[in-house]
Amino acid sequence: MCSSKFLSVLVFAGAAVVIRASDNIPAPKQSVPVLLRGATIHTVSGADVRGDLLFADGKIQTIGAKVAAPAGATVLDVTGKHIYPGLIAASSGMGLTEIGAVRSTVDLAETGLINPNVRAQPAINPDSEMIPVARTNGILTVLSVPQTAGLIAGMSTLIRMDGWTWEDLTIRPTVALHVSWPRMAISRAPNSPSPAEDQQRALDARITKLRDTFAAARAYLKAKEGAGKAIDVDARWEAMIPVLRGALPVFVQADEVKQIEAAVAWAKQENLKITIVGGIDAWRVADLLKARDVAVIVTSVTDLPLRREDAFDAAYANSAKLQAAGVRFCIANDGASNERNLPYWAGKAAAYGLPPAEALKAVTLYPAQLLGVGGELGSIEAGKRATLIVTDGDPLEIPTKVEIAFIDGARIDLGNRQTRLYEKYKKRYEQLKK
């Protein structure tokens, strides 16, 4: 008895440590105008401007060679520095997971195959240590996405990377319904764990399930609209109504060419607006994606090639090929703890053929557009949110440092748990030297 009690206390103590809050204090709302002076302003949407940038009430006001400071404005001299829009991570587990191997800290995937009604928003932990770590490298806006081992993962939420509560963080409570397309590759290897026919049957069953789900949701909507009276609520089909009415897009996780082709065909049949997420094979069907105007959130720049026979740079060069074919795309990272490496994935795509200016857009303006916030975020333009970074160079190059960052005009703390540990242990060695 005694020892088991002791153990349970230990478990509780462990849990208490795990859900600790980050030490960063969220910034207060922008109260006075801010003028950044003397930088190179990379507007992304237009030409670079050498000069000043003024924002107030969280919105960008003026960009110009010389902008006068309004009364009471804070003026920051950033001569020689570079201003970029905040980077946008278009596919992330941010806020939904903390320590991968500790199950109690992971809220990424609900159980079951069909979860259209679950939402990322209320599960996002605003005190996640991952938030300050990511924004230190300029990641200021993130799409937080539920995952699934089934078919429908749930609804994603677009968040800004500073705030006290998940309501503070929310930019768009629901951005898309996330579907995970079943794996379609059939292994015909003699040592495959299950025969090709079994694999095919399992796959067919899953695709049938997906079709049935949408059919059931449509039947529900029809009944609801035609019944003339209240019908029993089905939480799943209720959640899908905005999707069926075209008000909410469907993001389909698909990497292999067969998955992508199947998803595109399915979308046409179901009359859905889809975006492909993953898309490692997308370059193989760039013409189809272009013809159907299906965009791709490329989360796979540094993935290994899918097949032994694929070129070593198949994934590196994917974005460049999509861009050349005129397919709408952006680059994302598909992680959480190292969301901070997002700009370097764009740099890698540039090393393998993507023009550098496009690489920058691929983590700023393009994700804003694909997530439906192109009018608010993703570039430095008057009227847009003043969510931006001040750097000492090209943010796609690793040694570049983000020196200052603003989210909706508020200057945020760029420290994090790691910088604090760094400072703390530097002290140890200073003490040792004395």
Next chain:
Amino acid sequence: MRFYSVQTCFCLPRASRRLALFFLGHALCFTAAGLRAQIPTAPIEGLRDATPRVHAITGARIITAPGQVIERGTLVLRDGVIAAVGPEAEVKIPADARLWPVEGKTIYAGFVESETDAHLPAALKSAATRVDAVAGAPRGGRGGRGAVAAPVTETPVADEAARSWNPRVTPERQVARMFVADDKADARLRELGFTTAVVTSGRGVFRGQSALVSLNGKNPNAALVRRNLAQHVAFELGGAREQGYPGSLMGAIALIRQSLLDAQWHAASWKKFSELKSAGAERPEANASLAALESVTTGRLPVVISAQDELDLLRAQKIGDEFKLRLVIRGTGTEYRMADALAAAKTPLILPLNFPAAPEVDTPDKAGDVALATLQHWELAPANAGKLAARGVAFALTSAGLRTPETQFWTNLRLAVKRGLAPETALAALTTAPAKFLGLEDLVGTLATGRIANFVVATGDLFAANSTAEISAVWVDGDRFETDASQKVDVRGTWKIVWTGLPATAGTAAANPPGELKIDGRTATRPRARFGDKDAPLTVTRRDVTLLPAVELFGGKDGTVRLAGHVTDEEISGTGLLPDGAAFRWSATRQAVAAAPARAERKVEEKFFATADAYPAGVLGRKGPPVQPEWLLVKNATLWTSGPLGRIEGGDLLIHAGKIEKIGKGLVAPPGATMIDAAGKHVSAGLIDCHSHTAISRGINEATSAVTVEVRVGDVLDATDIGLYRELAGGLTVANILHGSANPMGGQNQVIKLRWGGLPETLKYAGAKPGVKFALGENVKQSSASPPSTRYPQTRMGVEQVMLDTFQQARDYERTQQEWREGKLTYAPRRNLRLESAVEMLHGERVVHIHSYRQDEVLMFIRLAEKLGLTVATFQHILEGYKVADQIAKIGAGASAFTDWWNYKYEVIDAIPQGGALMRAAGVVVSFNSDDAGLARRMNTEASKAMKYGGVPAEEALKFVTLNPAKQLRIDDRVGSLEAGKDADFVIWSASPLSTYARCEQTWIDGRRYFELGEDSAMRASAQVEREALVQKALAERGRNLATAGAGPGGAAEAGAPRPPPPDKPFVQLWLEELEARHALQYQSIYHDGQNSVNCSTHVLQ
């Protein structure tokens, strides 16, 4: 019961044996008559069979041995043994012989099946076969899930009480003690011409000793010919968890080595004990397993090691060489890929005839799922035996592993002949070769006086490529067995029908049959008949015929008329039935044999497309190492030397015979030198990854025990891993291939150069300091194991103790060895490879690479290392190393760190990306590692993170992936920087290697260009051409098969009844299944897709 034994010897030298064939026939007739037949020991039930067993087979063409032909000979058998064989004129037929005139037939010595699982009790069949049996699938077919899943967790049966501690070490098992009668299997094998078979256990690492069994369909007493032919060994794996040793291929090899050493020790100890006449000495441990292995270590008994893939051939050979075994290797069908090595080794092989069917390439989708290596193997597999024979490799052929031996065996064997195997060699592979390998030449394999009366009677030459000859009878132990083939009749031709007793109601037919019965058809098995100028459906089963003539011919309109009959020679006779049931007698006599169908002999020359001389097979294989220019000058580059010269703008790099000759500006190369103008390019030393699991076959962890320092990554390198090439394409030239982190004291590492295209031995970095992998923390205390583990240790406290205890054992071991050398001990101490490895560590001869995270455990190990005198080469991952960097520096250990990984498990929540910079500042030699097949392709930009986080200067940051890991691996005398005298390992970059925009354009190792962007495209393009040609060829073959057979292998015909769709499963299960499936594939196969699912941070599967 009498066994044939080596002493029952007609063992004359080869030349005299040949003489005996011709001249001793008469004399031996008398001798043979004096011998006695097999006398049964069981009481006779009913009547005794006393039929004389003296036979004379006359008039046949007799092939007494490969290449030795008697055109018209006589074979005399007496009581199951050959009494005489020779030319007709020279062999006297005994008066008491029963005569068997077989004019026109060809006689061969009975074939020896070199491996069969027939006659085995279920518990000894291999796991795959047993699962298939349960699922009701055909033998050798694809079973359900788990049929091939790597770990075989069940313990095989043991039949000795005092035996090996390991349930998979069962060398004492004797098939002779446990085989069972199986007359059906005997009949199936006889149908192919086999008369004896080597029954081989399918379970265990040491599987036990095989037995030669006569395929006479009788009980074991009559069937057992010779016991304990050979010891059989396979790289069988247990589970991933405790009790499962070995859980990895490297563990299996270590277990084999240790067992053979133990056997030597066991024999010596017992010898000593008997010499001492027990005076004062305690008896050694009784161990039947080790006792059984003595015959192996002394070379008395052959050892057959089974390979699962072509790399296993080399592994088996190494074991054979190390222990001087009488080695035979059971191959896989891909031996042609190792022809050079096998030709050099001269080890006999047992080869399967399992040629793959044409791959499914019918749709672009399906074609996309088929690898080029698979297509190549489909084309090359039939040439395997021929290619090996041409290189002087001796081999036996087996039918084992064929899905449908009854159709495949002879078809495939003749295909092999067509593809270059000499018919004589093919015959030898079924007769003299296995007899020789297994020491059975006195019994079987040739037709000579005194051999067992086992032989095959065929209608012609069985071994010609286009042969249609059939086996009409097989004689086993002097008894004749007719084959099914001998019962097949060809009824094609023109027949005259007569009948009696047909009632008048049958109209005009009652008096006279309406014309002739004409039977034709392309093959004898699918005859088509016409009777009375109308089609008449006809079936022929063995000798039974059923004909359905048109009812109108019999004056009827409805119903069916049936003519059933039996074929004897040129007559068919039987009973007919009218629709009303009225019966009549009918018979037919053949008037003429059907003319050979006028099939235009389309002589289409088969074209071949598959590359056979590149390695690995498939895309990007190389035909030997890339050329090494005598002189090479790289001009005008920005040189990042990582050496004393720092960074040189507009620098030149002069290379001579694979070594750096000179570095500077304006260098001049001798005439004829290869020149590279690298203006605008950057050149760095080849990158080095101090933590990789690339190129390991079948398991990176021997996770079954807390201490497994005897296992060696160097034993299991997978030179086919496509990861090697992908990493080359990212500028990597050297990697430290480590055992995983599942146990506190893991396995021995192997430093390699990424010499893609070579065999495993050529990958090895010659002279690299031996090392070992240790690990601390969550992995080794199995905190994420599911279901929970109870293996010691479960805490960081226990981890320390397990290490300490092992080293204490090692010290004691060393002391005991010393005492033995000083003559103080009665018995030699048992050699212990595990402890010997630990002793090497205590002497600093083997350095430690230790997976570690938290500062507490790091400090613990530092103190332990100080106390024990261990040399710590690196702390691996070392994410809290920044907290105790001064202590790491103090013992001179390196830090091989992750750059920015964190929070994937609890022990890494304090990881910081500035850790590398902090440790460097404290005087630690720091490198960044990958532990990941994806990250290993871009180590250059990992180095940039040292600049970002902690402000390490650019050139110093680059050293994190060049010079520093070289120092950690003790190889900086040759690699890691661009300095005169070092290996010419370098990379040409499109921009600064520290830029994300940089692309690796060329990677050189030893002055050889292993990667270049343009060459990469060219190799892919040529692979694509080859691929398309093979796909076209496969399509044509599949088209033919589908047209003739209805469905090819894998088609609907084999799919069986449709099964219901699998029910929905909980997502966690689906997720795990997906991981498992991927894991299982990787666990087993070379030529995998390079998707790296297992590394040190993977917790799910560890």
